[in-house]
Amino acid sequence: MTWMAIHAREQFAILDHHSEAGSARFPVLMTDFNSGKELDNALLLQVATGDRNAFARLYDRLSGPLYSMALNMLDDRQEAEDALQEGMAQLWVKAPQFDPQRSAAFTWCVMLFRSRLVDRLRKRSSRKRTLERATLSTALDPDEPPVASELTDLRERCELVHRALESLDADQSRLLRLAFLDGCTHNELAEATGKPLGTVKTIIRRALLELRRRLNQEDYQR
């Protein structure tokens, strides 16, 4: 048995006596964990053991942010839905590879999902158009209006991140968003902004450092 399986078993031993019926299996989870981050970690470890109920719980927590990221990056509702389906299947299949000592569950899921979105973006022939759209604005106007997340911890995280990004230097936040949310390469960013390649790299590196510092100030880790 892998150490992760052992870890998951220990962590969830307390849950084994609960009902097997759907999400009712975890009636105490929300209060047992101090933060959404811990809950996500615990759920993903449980998913790694093949627990479908835990997967449904994780879906309920992460499908919103992942779908929102897909909508923003792909700018196409149908493709975003396809991407969500593909991405969730990936999460299920790869869950046993999750190592909580290397990253938080949310991070692991987002980065795995983003990788698939970037693949889709890079396959598009309309790459240039996407870049132009991204360069002009990161706003999106889908058919469905944005909604405030029903999950308090997630809503707070969104607000913290948005506030921290907005407080960065304009170039830093713009280039960081374009690199991460639009899959733009350094070269594309250099071309779009007219800045030297090295400068673009430096701006993104400093943006990450500064974002980290500001999020720490905001006590994101709680």
Next chain:
Amino acid sequence: MNPPADHPRADEAIEWLLELDTPERHARFSRDLESDPSLRRLTGELREILALVSLDVPQHSAPSHLRTTILDAATAQTQAGGQAQVINPPQSFRWREPLAWAAAAMLVSGCIWMATERSGLLGRIARLEALNADLNVQVQVSKNAALLANMEIGTLQATLEEYRQGVAVVIWDESKQEGVLKLEKMPPLSAEKDYQLWVVDPSHANPVNAGVVRVNDTGFARIQFKPDALIQKAEKFALSVEKHGGVAVSEGPIVLLSP
């Protein structure tokens, strides 16, 4: 601890995380991560920060009608990695039974058949993972532990987009210093090029040549290979594109790499 921006490899780490580097550099950085704790720490920190940027978009709920479909489709897949590790310990194995080769060949054939079947129903799921998952199922079902417990079975993953459709399975017997490679759906190469298999072993300065692999018109090949030098620990297997007939030291791009 150095803050991320002060680390000499911070830019590389960012490119790796954003998948902006070349496949060769990506693979090299991945290898470095395994052996360098400070690099792992740096990359982990940057990964956490980057992932948070995903929250800086207008938030929408996923369409409710998708929930059941997605959950059913996803959980119909067999999970990769964890269970295979239970059955296939990473240590060297003793492969004394010729029957094991036959069992392995049957497994691989069965898995490919199952992957083909699945692709009709779940076309959006990556072919490689489907094969890997099916392989785990087959291993579990057979439960012929005396034969299978000591096998090292691995899949190679594409490092270049144009090889994403390719499926590669390696079975390696360290005690006999030989193995089997099976390829499917590999893009055809020009007459001046050949695929070449390499074994990465930390005890050798360079990847060890395991032979040239020629695929047929459908991109299929199955070879039994024996590396040129003694392999103490086969950490990874890699497939590269080299000039016709192969080379002593890899020069061309690595197109498939084991995780």
